[in-house]
Amino acid sequence: MRLERSRVRAVVAVPAVAAVGALLVWAFVGLPDFGHYRGPYGFVLNRIGVPQRHTTNVVTAIVFDYRGFDTMGEEFILFGSVLGVVLLLRGRARDEAEEDLAKYTDAVSSDLVRVLGGLAAGVSLLIGLWLVSFGFVTPGGGFQGGVVVAGALLLVYAAGSFRAWRKVSNEEALDPLEGIGVGGYVIVGLAALVSGAPFLHNLLGPGKSGTLFSGGSLPFLNWVTALEVAAANVVLCAQFLEQCLAPHARKERSNS
Amino acid sequence: MSVLPYVSAAWICAVGLYGAITSRNLIHLALCLTVVQSSTYVLLLAIGYVNRGGAPIFKGVKLGTRAVDPVVQSLTLTDIVVSVTVVALILALALDAHKDAGSVDPDTLADVKG
Numbered sequence: 001m002r003l004e005r006s007r008v009r010a011v012v013a014v015p016a017v018a019a020v021g022a023l024l025v026w027a028f029v030g031l032p033d034f035g036h037y038r039g040p041y042g043f044v045l046n047r048i049g050v051p052q053r054h055t056t057n058v059v060t061a062i063v064f065d066y067r068g069f070d071t072m073g074e075e076f077i078l079f080g081s082v083l084g085v086v087l088l089l090r091g092r093a094r095d096e097a098e099e100d101l102a103k104y105t106d107a108v109s110s111d112l113v114r115v116l117g118g119l120a121a122g123v124s125l126l127i128g129l130w131l132v133s134f135g136f137v138t139p140g141g142g143f144q145g146g147v148v149v150a151g152a153l154l155l156v157y158a159a160g161s162f163r164a165w166r167k168v169s170n171e172e173a174l175d176p177l178e179g180i181g182v183g184g185y186v187i188v189g190l191a192a193l194v195s196g197a198p199f200l201h202n203l204l205g206p207g208k209s210g211t212l213f214s215g216g217s218l219p220f221l222n223w224v225t226a227l228e229v230a231a232a233n234v235v236l237c238a239q240f241l242e243q244c245l246a247p248h249a250r251k252e253r254s255n256s
Numbered sequence: 257m258s259v260l261p262y263v264s265a266a267w268i269c270a271v272g273l274y275g276a277i278t279s280r281n282l283i284h285l286a287l288c289l290t291v292v293q294s295s296t297y298v299l300l301l302a303i304g305y306v307n308r309g310g311a312p313i314f315k316g317v318k319l320g321t322r323a324v325d326p327v328v329q330s331l332t333l334t335d336i337v338v339s340v341t342v343v344a345l346i347l348a349l350a351l352d353a354h355k356d357a358g359s360v361d362p363d364t365l366a367d368v369k370g
Contacts, residue, residue: 005363013277020273024266034258035307042304042325046312049326056315058326059333067330074334081341085348138315143333210315229337236344243351 054206054214060136063143064221068200071221072185075228079182082232089239100249101242107161117159124152132226136215142222146229153230154237162245169238174231181228188220261302269295282350282360286343293339297332304328 032038045066049058053065063071108114132145157165192201204216212219272291279285304325310317312326354360357368 005366009277017273017277024269028262028266031262031303034261034302035305037304037306037309037325039325041327042306042312045326046314046323047320049312050314050319056313058312058314058323059329062326062330063333070334074337077338078341081345084345088348088352139311139313141333143337232341240344240347 050209052206053202053216053218054209055136055218056210056214057136057138057141060141060222061215061218063141064136064218064225065202065215068189068221071225072189072200075182075185075225078228078232079178082178082235085236085239089243097242097246097249100253101162101166101246103253104162104245104249105252106245106248107163108159113159117155121152121155121159124148124155128152128230132222133212135222135226136218137210137212142225143229146226147233149226149230150233150237153234157237157241162241165238165241169234171235171238174235174238177227178231178235181224181226181231184224184227185221188217188224192217261298261305265295265299265302267295268292268298280361280363282353282362282365283347285362286346286350289346290339290343293335296335300328300332300335 045058045062049061049066050056053061055061055065108117128145128148128151130145131140131148132142135141135145153168154165156168189200192203193199195203197203202216202218206216207214215222269292272288272293272295275288275291276285279288304327306322306324309322309324312323312329314321314323350360353365357365359365
């Protein structure tokens, strides 16, 4: 039976891989030589991004302004898949596991790890917030900073305990935050619509280039995205951690 | 030397595909998918590279300085976010399958009756 299946796989895979491979070779042959980007969009945006939006990080200007509508779709992909994960994992035998997990004690015993880990969590949190707030001036942005913030919170578990992690990953607080993150993006878009401009049009004045007061309504989109990304990542980590630790928690409780 | 980035992208894609085809484990399969997707990051960034170009960030850099394409960079960002979310969803499905069937081997799962 098993042999048969691997033969079926080979029969399906070989022509498919050959076809994809041929298409890839065809596409690669037509690419510009490395280092000889042909443009024009990259060159144009590098020229007009700063004069138009006063946003010195052109990548962030593209993400939240020139391609802002795209990013909204991306936010919904993130929101939708987190929703999917939560629906798949939260439902099952939760109340029972919840009791075990509430009593679970797995604190890190090494003082050195606890102290350094706590420091690392604080420093990472600051770096994350800095990446978000200056994301449209210097390298960074809502997505990158949001992930770093979530990582900093995860350090609370890695260097502390599951009990401490449960406090920072409180779902009653995170679920609304995630909703605010994705809803806030739409609201900023609708605000433009209400004032008679196209959806997601950059409403506010461009401000002073190279400062935190630049980019118009772009910083708002940046911050709501950071909120969404950080909350979504913490929710995902919390879900998978619960799944992973539930058996250990059950064992510990039945032993005691 | 100038083809090396493209060759790397093709290689990463091929390795990931090979893993996905021969995979006997849904978690391994999800990771192979991430590997395939990583090749698109390399490819996108390679396409947008301009010889001796700096980052497309003009804080303290004179406007008009030679810089790489910012569009592919923002596309790569989108790409990474989508990759992460999709992997999370696949892993949740794999967990669910494991709870139902006690296995993450697609061949064993195929024999499981609803």
